[in-house]
Amino acid sequence: MTRRANKNDIKRIIELLHQVNMVHHVIRPDLFKPNTTKYDELELETLLNDDSKPIFVYDDGEVQGYAFCQITEVKDHKLLENVKTLYIDDICVDECARGKHIGKTLYEHVLNYARSTQCHHITLNVWEGNNPAISFYKNMGMQVQKTTMETIL
Known part of the structure; x- marks a missing residue:
């Protein structure tokens, strides 16, 4: 079942955040520190109360995945059309639960x-x-x- 995350999910979300961070660390150890997370418990509690940044979880008795989202809007911009965007800040399925269509269900x-x-x-x-x-x-x-390019110096 997919639902909005709540305070009871924080510990499990942090475990999944560790998995995502390690994927990124392996790909880009020059940018991502090992064994850490992008949010701590207090930051997650704050996010859970922010309707512009909903967090959804897939729960089959245990949280097996999450999707961190952010709603943004461009209005009255000189160049850009008025547009409302849902940005997926982070999406993860537990590495032990992959292949069960949990990611598809979350998406x-x-x-x-x-x-x-x-x-x-x-x-x-x-x-x-x-x-x-x-x-x-x-x-x-x-x-x-779009594509972001870089030159490492």
């Missing part, structure tokens, strides 16, 4: 939520080298919107 829940809140599109960032994630997003119908 479809986010997609339906974005539609229900009149978003124009869903966006996210994915690191080059995270091939399983790239394949998953393409299978969900996502397309490349």
Whole structure:
């Protein structure tokens, strides 16, 4: 079952955040520190109370995955059209629960939520080298919107 996360989910979400961080650390150890998370318990409690940053979890008796989302809006911009975006800040399925369509279920829940809140599109960032994630997003119908380039000095 997919639902909004609550305070009781924090410990499990932190465990999953560790998994995601290690995927990123392996791909880019020059940027990502090992054995840490992007949010701590207090930060997660704050996020859980922010309706512009909903967190959804897949729960089959234990949280097996999550999707951190952010709703943003561009209004009255000189260059850009007025547009409401749902940005997926982070999405994860427990490495022991992969292959059970949990990621697809989470993504479809986010997609339906974005539609229900009149978003124009869903966006996210994915690191080059995270091939399983790239394949998953393409299978969900996502397309490349823009590319970020770098020169390491």
